[in-house]
Amino acid sequence: MVSQTGRYALRILGHLADHPGERLRGHEIAQATGIPANYLTKLLNQLRKRGFVESQKGWGGGFALRSEALGVRIAEVIELFEGPADHAGCVFELRECDEHKPCPLHGHWEKVRSSLHAMMNAVSIRDLATSTRP
Amino acid sequence: MVSQTGRYALRILGHLADHPGERLRGHEIAQATGIPANYLTKLLNQLRKRGFVESQKGWGGGFALRSEALGVRIAEVIELFEGPADHAGCVFELRECDEHKPCPLHGHWEKVRSSLHAMMNAVSIRDLATSTRP
DNA sequence: ATTTCAACACATATACTCATCCTGTGAGTG
DNA sequence: CACTCACAGGATGAGTATATGTGTTGAAAT
Numbered sequence: 001m002v003s004q005t006g007r008y009a010l011r012i013l014g015h016l017a018d019h020p021g022e023r024l025r026g027h028e029i030a031q032a033t034g035i036p037a038n039y040l041t042k043l044l045n046q047l048r049k050r051g052f053v054e055s056q057k058g059w060g061g062g063f064a065l066r067s068e069a070l071g072v073r074i075a076e077v078i079e080l081f082e083g084p085a086d087h088a089g090c091v092f093e094l095r096e097c098d099e100h101k102p103c104p105l106h107g108h109w110e111k112v113r114s115s116l117h118a119m120m121n122a123v124s125i126r127d128l129a130t131s132t133r134p
Numbered sequence: 135m136v137s138q139t140g141r142y143a144l145r146i147l148g149h150l151a152d153h154p155g156e157r158l159r160g161h162e163i164a165q166a167t168g169i170p171a172n173y174l175t176k177l178l179n180q181l182r183k184r185g186f187v188e189s190q191k192g193w194g195g196g197f198a199l200r201s202e203a204l205g206v207r208i209a210e211v212i213e214l215f216e217g218p219a220d221h222a223g224c225v226f227e228l229r230e231c232d233e234h235k236p237c238p239l240h241g242h243w244e245k246v247r248s249s250l251h252a253m254m255n256a257v258s259i260r261d262l263a264t265s266t267r268p
Numbered sequence: 269a270t271t272t273c274a275a276c277a278c279a280t281a282t283a284c285t286c287a288t289c290c291t292g293t294g295a296g297t298g
Numbered sequence: 299c300a301c302t303c304a305c306a307g308g309a310t311g312a313g314t315a316t317a318t319g320t321g322t323t324g325a326a327a328t
Binding site: 044057058059060 | 302303304305306307
């Protein structure tokens with residue numbers, strides 16, 4: 001449904017959002033999230049290049065969520081790691097399928113697609129923080 | 135979302151459902167569906183072992199959909215190739231997430247999950263046939 | 269019986285995701 | 299400067315999904 005890597009990324013961002021302003025070391029994040037440390041720094045690197053996260057090397061260094069990223073929709077995060085979602089075509093490619101000649105799955109798939117799309121675009125990184133919960 | 139193999143399986147069954155009672159050679163099915171011939175026979179073999187399809191070797195041989203399989207829900211087909219769906223847990227495993235302490239994605243995910251589940255269980259192999267369309 | 273056709277089974281190849289290892293590099297400390 | 303800390307990044311490996319290749323088996327035609 002969503003790749004392991006994509007879920008990792010959201011876990012990471014959620015954890016960073018829980019500690020605003022703090023610089024967390026990769027090792028700490030790995031321990032807190034349960035993501036393999038070596039792999040995690042790679043993901044954080046991509047998040048940094050994309051501008052969602054900032055990092056600091058050396059003593060006292062670590063990673064922190066950039067405040068500008070708080071409003072980023074999780075769709076953008078998933079895209080970063082899985083490429084454009086491309087849910088345009090019909091799921092099963094059973095045959096040519098459009099509005100006029102829908103395949104047997106068309107209506108059903110439309111619902112799945114739209115609810116997924118809604119989720120991806122309604123939730124932002126800010127919402128991933130634990131503190132958001134009442 | 136759904137594996138390539140799973141989509142292949144549905145394409146195959148849809149094609150067979152389009153030709154009831156006929157015995158189609160693997161090569162023909164491959165050509166009609168665009169699925170790699172060698173890979174296709176593997177999938178057809180699994181479908182045969184599961185009882186959805188019957189086969190005949192030798193001259194005049196080929197594959198045919200078993201009439202008993204017409205009512206099979208596509209959930210069963212997908213399970214055959216991808217194992218039990220197991221959409222139980224929360225998508226992103228952000229943290230412990232249940233009804234009382236839902237994660238930020240919980241409500242959204244519930245919708246995705248249920249519409250997917252509905253599709254898988256509402257559509258049967260019979261429905262995959264082109265002729266079903268008005 | 270021999271030939272031919274097509275499924276069947278097993279082995280191998282390829283691609284991608286996920287994960288690990290190792291070395292380099294910049295930043296701070298004493 | 300010498301040293302340590304922690305990110306940066308390339309190379310490598312394990313595991314799985316996807317795809318191909320080769321020979322074997324069964325059934326019909328001749």
